[in-house]
Amino acid sequence: MATFLYKLGRLAFRRRHFVVLIWVALLAVAGVGAASAPSAGSTSFSIPGTEAQKAFDLLEQRFPGSSADGATARVVFQAPSGEKMTDAGNKATVEETVKELSNGSEVVSVADPYTANAVSRDGTVAYASVSYKVAGPELQDSTRDALDEAAQDARDAGLTVEVGGDALQTVAEAGAGEIVGIAIAAIVLVITLGSLVAAGLPLLTAMIGVGIGVSVITALASTLELGSTTSTLAVMIGLAVGIDYALFIVSRYRGELAEGRDREEAVGRATGTAGSAVVFAGLTVVIALAGLSVVKVPMLTKMGLAAAGTVVIAVLIALTMIPALLGYAGRKVQPTGEKSKLFGRRKAPKSPQTAAKPNMGTRWASFVVRRPVAVLLLGVVGLGALAAPVTSMELGLPDDGTQPTSTTQRRAYDILSEGFGPGFNGPLMIVGDARASDDPQAAATTVADRIKGLDDVAAVTPAQLNKAGDTFVITVIPDSKPASTQTEDLVHVIRDTGAGIKADTDAEVLVTGQTAMNIDFSQRMNDALIPYLGLVVGLAFLLLILVFRSILVPLKAALGFLLSVLAALGAVVAVFQWGWLSGLLGVEETGPIMSMMPIFMIGVVFGLAMDYEVFLVTRMREAYVHGEKPSQAVVTGFKYGARVVTAAAVIMMAVFAGFISSSESMVKMIGFGLAIAVFFDAFIVRMAIVPAVLSLLGKKAWWLPKWLDRALPNVDVEGEGLRTDAESKKDEDPDGDRALARV
Numbered sequence: 001m002a003t004f005l006y007k008l009g010r011l012a013f014r015r016r017h018f019v020v021l022i023w024v025a026l027l028a029v030a031g032v033g034a035a036s037a038p039s040a041g042s043t044s045f046s047i048p049g050t051e052a053q054k055a056f057d058l059l060e061q062r063f064p065g066s067s068a069d070g071a072t073a074r075v076v077f078q079a080p081s082g083e084k085m086t087d088a089g090n091k092a093t094v095e096e097t098v099k100e101l102s103n104g105s106e107v108v109s110v111a112d113p114y115t116a117n118a119v120s121r122d123g124t125v126a127y128a129s130v131s132y133k134v135a136g137p138e139l140q141d142s143t144r145d146a147l148d149e150a151a152q153d154a155r156d157a158g159l160t161v162e163v164g165g166d167a168l169q170t171v172a173e174a175g176a177g178e179i180v181g182i183a184i185a186a187i188v189l190v191i192t193l194g195s196l197v198a199a200g201l202p203l204l205t206a207m208i209g210v211g212i213g214v215s216v217i218t219a220l221a222s223t224l225e226l227g228s229t230t231s232t233l234a235v236m237i238g239l240a241v242g243i244d245y246a247l248f249i250v251s252r253y254r255g256e257l258a259e260g261r262d263r264e265e266a267v268g269r270a271t272g273t274a275g276s277a278v279v280f281a282g283l284t285v286v287i288a289l290a291g292l293s294v295v296k297v298p299m300l301t302k303m304g305l306a307a308a309g310t311v312v313i314a315v316l317i318a319l320t321m322i323p324a325l326l327g328y329a330g331r332k333v334q335p336t337g338e339k340s341k342l343f344g345r346r347k348a349p350k351s352p353q354t355a356a357k358p359n360m361g362t363r364w365a366s367f368v369v370r371r372p373v374a375v376l377l378l379g380v381v382g383l384g385a386l387a388a389p390v391t392s393m394e395l396g397l398p399d400d401g402t403q404p405t406s407t408t409q410r411r412a413y414d415i416l417s418e419g420f421g422p423g424f425n426g427p428l429m430i431v432g433d434a435r436a437s438d439d440p441q442a443a444a445t446t447v448a449d450r451i452k453g454l455d456d457v458a459a460v461t462p463a464q465l466n467k468a469g470d471t472f473v474i475t476v477i478p479d480s481k482p483a484s485t486q487t488e489d490l491v492h493v494i495r496d497t498g499a500g501i502k503a504d505t506d507a508e509v510l511v512t513g514q515t516a517m518n519i520d521f522s523q524r525m526n527d528a529l530i531p532y533l534g535l536v537v538g539l540a541f542l543l544l545i546l547v548f549r550s551i552l553v554p555l556k557a558a559l560g561f562l563l564s565v566l567a568a569l570g571a572v573v574a575v576f577q578w579g580w581l582s583g584l585l586g587v588e589e590t591g592p593i594m595s596m597m598p599i600f601m602i603g604v605v606f607g608l609a610m611d612y613e614v615f616l617v618t619r620m621r622e623a624y625v626h627g628e629k630p631s632q633a634v635v636t637g638f639k640y641g642a643r644v645v646t647a648a649a650v651i652m653m654a655v656f657a658g659f660i661s662s663s664e665s666m667v668k669m670i671g672f673g674l675a676i677a678v679f680f681d682a683f684i685v686r687m688a689i690v691p692a693v694l695s696l697l698g699k700k701a702w703w704l705p706k707w708l709d710r711a712l713p714n715v716d717v718e719g720e721g722l723r724t725d726a727e728s729k730k731d732e733d734p735d736g737d738r739a740l741a742r743v
């Protein structure tokens with residue numbers, strides 16, 4: 001591996017014009033494809049194989065033209081104090097609003113509250129349901145404007161009017177924090193690498209990589225039904241790993257220059273050593289992201305594969321374009337220990353006393369090696385305490401009830417809850433397949449009567465049959481709010497009752513609706529968690545055995561990851577569910593944690609955590625392979641790697657934290673979760689727990705059964721082959737090194 005990448009790095013250095021031209025051409029082609037591609041179509045949420053999805057599909061098939069996947073809006077009217085919605089003036093205002101709403105070109109139907117029994121018992125609240133032909137994000141601005149204008153006209157007439165439903169759903173807006181995150185990354189790069197040119201290389205290549213990745217996603221968005229969140233995740237992950245991977249190679253390049261090698265040789269060695277770590281770190285991220293496909297939720301699969309593709313691009317750019325750009329930079333990228341003129345004069349040659357002074361990474365590692373038990377206990381107990389909130393984590397999917405109280409969606413939700421009961425905002429849709437039944441109408445009546453007798457049922461609407469008379473729909477209003485355990489229990493009870501109904505009427509009863517879909521989605525996440533964890537951790541464990549030639553080091557890496565991800569999930573619960581520091585982070589409304597968050601955090605954080613494990617521990621492994629004692633190898637690894645790993649972690653945290661300012665709650669939560677997870681993993685697990693464990697294990701850390709050692713291929717991440725080749729050439733030509741140093 002190291003030898004191949006060494007040759008690749010030197011080739012890219014020599015053929016830099018060709019390499020840069022290829023990447024620029026790819027960016028241009030991807031950009032043209034994105035610009036000429038049709039706009040993305042429907043990105044409706046689906047969970048194949050679940051009862052809720054089966055019912056939804058049956059509904060689309062048996063009730064054609066119902067636009068089951070189209071957007072909906074609820075225009076909620078509340079009468080002034082002391083008045084009723086049935087008063088003549090208020091009724092006339094509502095009827096005028098319904099007429100106004102019906103004029104839109106994208107409107108399928110508008111239900112009049114007075115003919116659809118949509119007035120509360122006390123007469124103070126009414127609502128009009130509006131159905132559209134297309135999904136919420138696809139609605140034209142003119143359609144949303146017409147909805148707002150109709151609501152405002154009713155307000156001007158004296159009614160309280162609020163609008164809820166997914167018709168108001170728009171593409172998430174990027175926050176200014178994303179730009180701030182990139183700016184922070186640039187500052188960290190300048191401080192770490194000592195010059196604007198060196199700092200600019202990782203930023204430039206990361207931007208190109210993300211540009212190619214996102215352009216390809218945009219070009220394929222219509223064909224593959226990719227949502228806006230897919231691009232956001234690709235940007236988030238692509239920027240973070242793209243900057244970090246380039247940083248490690250540039251930093252190693254400067255170190256090779258400091259040892260007196262010429263620039264082409266330094267590029268080759270940097271690509272062969274740090275580049276090997278980049279390849280295996282990238283592979284762990286790709287495995288984790290692509291592994292999301294085992295969950296069998298199309299949205300998660302597409303998000304994972306798109307982000308994984310962006311990571312592959314980041315790896316390839318780091319291995320080829322960075323060496324090429326270093327060729328262009330020439331002497332503007334200085335050896336380690338020297339600064340450009342922008343930052344002052346170059347450092348004078350150090351005296352022996354000054355040169356012997358250890359850097360901060362060396363001092364910290366030496367401290368950990370002297371006090372491994374104390375550091376280990378403090379790190380484990382601290383992360384364990386931070387993980388405690390996970391025990392009270394509540395999972396769910398966001399709805400209008402989790403919106404900030406300042407939004408019209410939330411106000412509409414609250415008014416409907418007051419007027420019709422807490423379960424009204426989460427109705428259950430019972431779809432009955434009566435094709436095999438002798439009397440579908442009687443079967444539908446039987447289903448409605450049995451559901452009425454169940455606990456926690458507030459209301460059951462009469463069954464509606466399709467034109468063919470073989471399928472019926474019944475709406476059930478729970479007595480409890482949508483996200484409650486009582487409503488979840490009711491869904492399961494209705495499904496259990498369905499078995500007896502089918503035996504009596506030959507009609508198959510299926511439960512669907514947004515609430516049922518959320519319940520099935522959460523169950524799918526829970527069922528997939530253990531298999532996904534086993535697949536991702538198992539594959540990465542085998543990969544790390546190959547990299548480190550050890551059993552205990554990969555095991556320690558996996559256990560450390562579990563600590564960091566649990567602590568990160570605990571922090572997410574504390575902020576987004578309990579409300580700690582919510583005002584500081586712009587979280588206006590607390591609520592359940594998104595059902596996909598645990599499995600998503602496991603996938604992404606595991607891949608990113610292994611980045612720092614590979615980058616830091618390969619330096620230790622390299623020192624150990626070259627003859628140092630285990631404890632000294634730990635210190636050496638920190639001497640050369642701690643500063644760069646710290647910078648990489650700060651950069652990744654800054655990039656992720658920038659997405660906290662997003663207008664979409666899902667993106668906000670993911671950004672915070674990933675940023676805090678990187679902090680825990682890089683600064684507590686990798687910087688404290690890892691050296692403490694390796695110090696306690698000593699030589700045992702690098703133990704590998706002889707039979708397994710013989711069976712595994714030698715990927716040579718440490719660059720031992722490069723060292724051997726160099727020594728052989730030196731024996732053949734003793735003056736070769738001095739000649740190269742003069743170049």
